[in-house]
Amino acid sequence: QSVLTxxxxxxxxxxxxxxxxxxxxxxxxxxxxxNWYQHLPGTAPKFLIYSNDQRxxxxxxxxxxxxxxxxASLAISGLQSEDEADYxxxxxxxxxxxxxxxxxxxxxxx
Amino acid sequence: xxxxxxxxxxxxQPGGSLRLSCxxxxxxxxxxxxxxxxxxxxxxLEWVSSISGSGGRSDYxxxxxxxxxxxxxxxxxxxxxxxxxxxxxxxxxxxCAKDLAPIPLAAADYWGQGILVTVSx
Numbered sequence: 001q002s003v004l005t006x007x008x009x010x011x012x013x014x015x016x017x018x019x020x021x022x023x024x025x026x027x028x029x030x031x032x033x034x035n036w037y038q039h040l041p042g043t044a045p046k047f048l049i050y051s052n053d054q055r056x057x058x059x060x061x062x063x064x065x066x067x068x069x070x071x072a073s074l075a076i077s078g079l080q081s082e083d084e085a086d087y088x089x090x091x092x093x094x095x096x097x098x099x100x101x102x103x104x105x106x107x108x109x110x
Numbered sequence: 111x112x113x114x115x116x117x118x119x120x121x122x123q124p125g126g127s128l129r130l131s132c133x134x135x136x137x138x139x140x141x142x143x144x145x146x147x148x149x150x151x152x153x154x155l156e157w158v159s160s161i162s163g164s165g166g167r168s169d170y171x172x173x174x175x176x177x178x179x180x181x182x183x184x185x186x187x188x189x190x191x192x193x194x195x196x197x198x199x200x201x202x203x204x205x206c207a208k209d210l211a212p213i214p215l216a217a218a219d220y221w222g223q224g225i226l227v228t229v230s231x
Contacts, residue, residue: 002154010227023227027166039155044205044221045147056219090216098218100147100218 003028006102013110020105022072022089028100031101032092034072036065039086039104048087049074076107084109087093112136112220115208117223126196126229132189132206132222140164140184143209145218146191148202148227159191159203164213174200196229203227 005023012018022034036049047056049065051102052072072089089102118130146158146224158182161168168180178191179192189206207218 019188033215033217035215037155037218039149042203043150044208044223045155045218047217047221049221050210050217050219086154090155090157092214092216098171099147099153099157099160099169099214101157 002101002103003093003096003098003100004091004102006087006089006105008103009106009108011108011110012076014079014081015058016079017075017077018079018107019076020074020087020089020107022102023075024070024072024091024100026070027095028070028091028093029072030070031094032067035090036063036074037088038083039088041086045088048075079109081109083107111183111210114208114220114222116204116206116222116225118205118225121228121230122196123231124197124229127192127194128196128227129192130193130204130206130225130227132191133185135145137187137220139182139187141212142191143212143214144180144182145207145209145214146180146189146204146216147207147221149224150199150202153202156202156228157216160209160214161189162214167213169214178208180188190226193227196227198229202228
């Protein structure tokens, strides 16, 4: 299983706010910053959040990130149908000397 | 505009070898760490390997350590992944990705379109 733990699925209706959690440990989220990616299989992953809570240019402010201790969260407000995708948290792990991903959360917009 | 383009994928028999390339443009290539990330059919994203901007440091996932080698040619703005002793479980889309910094931070702001590697007899 993945070093970072995410729920396998999440769902919401248009306009709602949803959050996706990511749990790690002291060697990854507890020490290094968390990044989030949006991915549709077969396409290039999209850089969504970096350094825990920073949005790259072009990412809507509906997307926000936060961390607390060894956990992180991605929040999506004003849910839209185009937000339906897989979401991954990621961080560098100092003990493994590895980039670790969460298992991914499939977001469904009902 | 930063562009990354992978090549070299395809069908290979178990135990065989393949070399992936990732040509980069629109950036000062040597200033950024680069990584390979893959996605097997029906699975999530999996980090494969990263290399620092200078090429002096490289790291590997346990699943590929000793079989894959990452390298870069900063004079050609190109990243490579030499894959040996390939197994069926290496079948995946392989993406090259550019990090935000000269050392890997798991913060990849640009990605290639991906290339399929299929290991099968």
